Amino acid sequence: MSELVEIVDSLENKLSKLLHKLEVLQKTNIKLNEDLMTVKEEQQKKENALVDWEAKYNSLKLASSMLGSNTNKTEAKLKINTLIRELDSCIAQLAE
Numbered sequence: 106m107s108e109l110v111e112i113v114d115s116l117e118n119k120l121s122k123l124l125h126k127l128e129v130l131q132k133t134n135i136k137l138n139e140d141l142m143t144v145k146e147e148q149q150k151k152e153n154a155l156v157d158w159e160a161k162y163n164s165l166k167l168a169s170s171m172l173g174s175n176t177n178k179t180e181a182k183l184k185i186n187t188l189i190r191e192l193d194s195c196i197a198q199l200a201e
Contacts, residue, residue, distance in 0.1 A: 167181055 167184055
């Protein structure tokens with residue numbers, strides 16, 4: 106009978122250790138998920154900032170070419186033509 110008691114005690118001990126390990130791993134998992142969400146938010150902010158800076162760069166490049174810079178005159182003309190076509194399209198839709 107004492108062997109059975111020892112086996113049960115051993116099982117209880119092992120079960121207790123496993124439950125403790127499970128609790129520690131669950132806490133670690135929660136912390137890692139929080140860290141992951143933080144990193145994803147930071148990445149999204151940086152991507153949004155990159156898009157904003159690219160738009161500002163393109164606007165600056167267009168303004169520079171309109172001021173007489175020879176390097177981007179063709180690009181500026183194409184952009185102006187595109188804007189005019191978009192305006193014509195809007196006017197046509199308003200006229201309907």
